[in-house]
Every structure is written in structure tokens, then in C-alpha cells.
Amino acid sequence: MYQHLTGLGINEPTQIERYSLRQEAQKDVLKIYFKKQKGELFAKSVKFKYPRQVKSVLLDDGSGQYRNKTEVNRNLTLLIDELNTLTKPIKPSELDTKQKILSDLRHLEKVVSSKIAEIEADIEKLQ
Numbered sequence: 375m376y377q378h379l380t381g382l383g384i385n386e387p388t389q390i391e392r393y394s395l396r397q398e399a400q401k402d403v404l405k406i407y408f409k410k411q412k413g414e415l416f417a418k419s420v421k422f423k424y425p426r427q428v429k430s431v432l433l434d435d436g437s438g439q440y441r442n443k444t445e446v447n448r449n450l451t452l453l454i455d456e457l458n459t460l461t462k463p464i465k466p467s468e469l470d471t472k473q474k475i476l477s478d479l480r481h482l483e484k485v486v487s488s489k490i491a492e493i494e495a496d497i498e499k500l501q
Contacts, residue, residue, distance in 0.1 A: 376460070378453045382422065391417065393457050400426050402450055406457070424450045 376387040384390070384406070391409045395402060402424045410417040426444035433439045 376456045378449065379456050382420075382453070384420075387456070387460055390457065390460050392461050393454075395454070397426075398423075400444065402426060402446055404450060404453065 376384075379387045379390075389408045391407050393404060393406045395404050397403070404422045404424065405419055406422075407417055407419045424447040427447055429443050429445065430440040431443045433441050
């Protein structure tokens with residue numbers, strides 16, 4: 375049923391709890407997390423790297439210039455489809471998004487005020 379996941383060597387796809395996807399340079403990194411088994415301290419996870427596909431795209435009709443554009447590997451999109459059916463990702467609500475933005479803003483305020491204090495201390499050392 376999950377032919378792409380079994381093709382990766384995942385024999386029990388039902389044990390998948392969640393996954394994450396990020397981009398590093400010219401590669402997409404898929405990390406699959408499994409349900410924690412009894413007696414395990416940490417849940418098991420596996421990581422797979424997929425090179426991004428490069429395509430040449432025409433910039434505008436008059437100049438004839440092309441630009442390289444990268445996109446997600448087709449095999450990875452098929453895997454993500456299978457993972458989505460297994461994990462049923464929850465879409466964040468607007469309230470969750472608002473809370474995250476406010477939390478990020480508060481963190482940014484702390485970082486900026488800390489940096490300002492550091493720069494002011496450096497200025498005091500110069501005088």
C-alpha cells in the first residue's frame with residue numbers, strides 16, 4: 375500500500391508518528407520519526423536527503439535568457455503524499471498562528487535589547 379515508504383526500507387509505515395522537511399543548500403532533507411516503543415528513551419528516526427531538480431526557465435520572451443530554478447524531487451513528493459495519509463498533519467488555527475507570531479516578536483525584542491546593551495557596553499569601553 376505504501377510502496378514508496380517500503381522502497382526506503384520502512385517495513386512498518388503504521389509506526390510513523392510524524393515527519394519534518396527542510397532544505398539545506400541544494401538538497402531537501404526528510405526526517406521521519408517513529409512512535410516511541412516501550413522501554414526506549416528516545417523515539418527512533420531516520421533521515422533521507424534528496425537533491426533538488428534543476429530546471430531552466432525562460433525569463434521573458436524578448437531577451438531569450440534563461441534562469442535555473444530548483445524544485446522538489448518527484449520521488450520526495452510521492453513520499454510526502456504517503457506520509458500525509460499516515461500522519462494526517464494538523465493545520466494550525468489562526469489563533470495558534472497569532473500566538474506564534476507574538477511569541478516570535480517577544481523573542482526578537484529580547485534579542486534586540488540584549489544586542490543594544492552589548493553595543494552600549496562596547497561604546498563605554500571606548501570612552
